[in-house]
Amino acid sequence: MTKERLYLYDTTLRDGQQTQGVQFSTPEKAQIAAVLDGLGIDYVEGGWPGANPTDSEFFETKPKMAATFTAFGMTKRAGMSAENDDVLAAVMNADTPAVCLVGKTHDFHVDTALGITLEENTANISKTMEYLVLKGRETLFDAEHFFDGYKSNPDYALETVLAAYAAGARWIVLCDTNGGALPRDVYETTKAVIAAGIPGTHLGIHTHNDTEHAVANSLAAVDAGARQIQGTLNGLGERCGNANLTTLIPTLLLKEPYASKYEIGVSLEALQGLTRASRLLDDILNRVPMKQAAYVGASAFAHKAGLHASAILKDPSTYEHVDPSVIGNERIIPMSNQAGQSNLRKRLSDAGLRVEKGDPALGRILNRIKDREAEGYSYDTAQASFEVLARQELGMAESFFDVERYRVISERRRNARGHLVVESEAVVTVQLPSGRKMTSYFKNEDATEMNDEGPVNALWQALRQDLGPYQDIINDVRLVDFKVRITNGGTEAVTRVIIDFEDETGRRWATVGVSANIVDASFEALLEALNWKLLRDGAVRAA
Numbered sequence: 001m002t003k004e005r006l007y008l009y010d011t012t013l014r015d016g017q018q019t020q021g022v023q024f025s026t027p028e029k030a031q032i033a034a035v036l037d038g039l040g041i042d043y044v045e046g047g048w049p050g051a052n053p054t055d056s057e058f059f060e061t062k063p064k065m066a067a068t069f070t071a072f073g074m075t076k077r078a079g080m081s082a083e084n085d086d087v088l089a090a091v092m093n094a095d096t097p098a099v100c101l102v103g104k105t106h107d108f109h110v111d112t113a114l115g116i117t118l119e120e121n122t123a124n125i126s127k128t129m130e131y132l133v134l135k136g137r138e139t140l141f142d143a144e145h146f147f148d149g150y151k152s153n154p155d156y157a158l159e160t161v162l163a164a165y166a167a168g169a170r171w172i173v174l175c176d177t178n179g180g181a182l183p184r185d186v187y188e189t190t191k192a193v194i195a196a197g198i199p200g201t202h203l204g205i206h207t208h209n210d211t212e213h214a215v216a217n218s219l220a221a222v223d224a225g226a227r228q229i230q231g232t233l234n235g236l237g238e239r240c241g242n243a244n245l246t247t248l249i250p251t252l253l254l255k256e257p258y259a260s261k262y263e264i265g266v267s268l269e270a271l272q273g274l275t276r277a278s279r280l281l282d283d284i285l286n287r288v289p290m291k292q293a294a295y296v297g298a299s300a301f302a303h304k305a306g307l308h309a310s311a312i313l314k315d316p317s318t319y320e321h322v323d324p325s326v327i328g329n330e331r332i333i334p335m336s337n338q339a340g341q342s343n344l345r346k347r348l349s350d351a352g353l354r355v356e357k358g359d360p361a362l363g364r365i366l367n368r369i370k371d372r373e374a375e376g377y378s379y380d381t382a383q384a385s386f387e388v389l390a391r392q393e394l395g396m397a398e399s400f401f402d403v404e405r406y407r408v409i410s411e412r413r414r415n416a417r418g419h420l421v422v423e424s425e426a427v428v429t430v431q432l433p434s435g436r437k438m439t440s441y442f443k444n445e446d447a448t449e450m451n452d453e454g455p456v457n458a459l460w461q462a463l464r465q466d467l468g469p470y471q472d473i474i475n476d477v478r479l480v481d482f483k484v485r486i487t488n489g490g491t492e493a494v495t496r497v498i499i500d501f502e503d504e505t506g507r508r509w510a511t512v513g514v515s516a517n518i519v520d521a522s523f524e525a526l527l528e529a530l531n532w533k534l535l536r537d538g539a540v541r542a543a
């Protein structure tokens with residue numbers, strides 16, 4: 001069966017930038033455009049030239065891409081010709097091969113927002129589209145509020161899109177601007193537009209996620225015959241966002257009937273870069289990636305419940321709708337109070353610890369994890385703490401050194417020059433096989449420099465300063481991330497600290513500490529990280 005072509009149009013750099021709190025720089029726009037192009041997106045909308053300096057500058061850089069680079073703007077304003085409209089001129093001067101212009105199709109908006117007659121609005125749309133075609137641009141008309149407009153006045157809504165199509169627009173894109181439409185409305189209205197004379201091969205869909213149906217609405221439009229989908233990476237966009245291309249792309253490639261019926265520009269090979277593309281955008285936005293995101297989230301293939309993990313180990317398809325590697329994601333079998341022995345054995349074998357089914361140590365480890373989680377610990381992500389605990393129960397954890405005591409002091413004051421200073425000082429006494437050792441660390445930081453070192457850093461520096469015979473092994477350990485949560489351990493509120501570490505081989509590991517005192521919780525996690533490193537790197541307890 002020959003597949004029909006479906007076109008993907010990305011508006012991350014325009015509607016995505018309409019997300020509250022999102023403002024891309026020009027280099028960031030270039031980076032995102034390159035990622036989209038690498039995936040195989042057909043159209044990359046770069047922004048609205050002339051609307052703000054960043055968008056104008058981005059278009060001036062004339063980014064090279066295989067995708068059709070597209071400028072966004074609005075139809076000409078009433079009372080002037082397309083040639084004389086300076087807002088439209090800025091869009092045209094960007095000199096892109098394609099131009100997408102938004103125009104009104106809802107009678108209420110023509111009256112309320114524009115304050116012109118319906119006839120004037122239709123004429124403005126026609127004249128603007130004709131102008132774009134005359135200038136040799138691939139012309140797209142974003143039919144704003146189309147689904148609401150069709151409900152309010154179907155004849156007028158159809159008149160506007162038919163006028164744009166008759167004037168030569170290549171694509172008429174039906175927009176659910178306020179995001180309130182449901183799949184059935186979208187399906188039936190799209191069918192009505194096709195019946196009125198615009199072929200599906202010239203119809204696109206642009207949806208918003210205000211009822212969490214943006215993806216479903218896009219698919220409904222495709223089911224009805226539309227052949228272009230507009231959306232954004234990670235579903236960024238005005239208010240609740242746009243249709244999420246990060247979800248739509250794998251659905252179109254992997255799910256029926258779409259996979260058999262349609263061809264898209266994204267190949268199965270490029271699909272393997274989707275998780276990376278999604279995380280890169282979050283990285284640029286300095287956002288924590290959404291764990292529950294479909295297909296690309298860190299938890300999208302995390303099998304926490306014991307029954308699930310048991311079956312997953314026999315055949316992953318028992319609890320996975322697709323193979324995570326197809327979209328560049330990973331399967332995780334976390335340890336937690338929902339776990340059974342199957343999760344445990346998988347997690348142990350990932351740590352290189354082979355334990356036979358039925359070994360009584362498995363029950364002991366599981367019970368300890370469940371007890372500790374009840375106290376506030378969490379082993380979902382703190383895989384190194386899990387491993388240390390398991391090794392202890394298996395009799396495979398040597399004790400290298402003991403910490404007899406530590407003391408940490410922080411002081412905030414003004415120095416002689418009147419500058420605010422924060423000083424942290426730590427002393428740690430450890431019992432090494434060779435005897436007792438006391439190390440200290442003192443840091444005077446100028447708070448005006450916004451330095452982030454404090455008591456935890458002082459403790460860390462004191463602890464790792466001189467561990468005698470083990471020093472060579474722990475020298476390259478770096479602290480890379482620090483997360484704090486207040487949680488309920490038993491009946492008391494306690495602090496849970498999770499710390500990520502890295503060594504010079506690039507290996508990363510995380511540990512957890514819990515205490516009523518944040519510094520003490522941190523200390524526990526620091527200590528565990530060093531123990532894990534010593535265990536993993538084959539330290540031998542010195543005589």
Ligand SMILES: CC(=O)SCCNC(=O)CCNC(=O)[C@H](O)C(C)(C)COP(=O)(O)OP(=O)(O)OC[C@H]1O[C@@H](n2cnc3c(N)ncnc32)[C@H](O)[C@@H]1OP(=O)(O)O
Nearest residue numbers: 048051052074075076077078102103104113114144177238
């Ligand atoms: C549905 C969407 O998301 S479309 C994308 C929306 N994106 C943006 O608005 C971001 C970029 N926009 C901007 O930077 C500015 O709005 C500009 C530069 C385009 C215009 O700025 P200003 O001239 O100051 O106008 P302002 O933003 O206050 O209002 C928009 C004007 O455009 C008019 N307008 C709105 N839509 C259209 C249209 N499709 N065709 C013609 N005129 C329109 C409005 O009636 C209003 O005119 P008025 O001031 O005479 O009432």
Ligand SMILES: CC(=O)C(=O)O
Nearest residue numbers: 102142144145175177
């Ligand atoms: C054009 C557009 O972004 C909208 O109607 O939602």
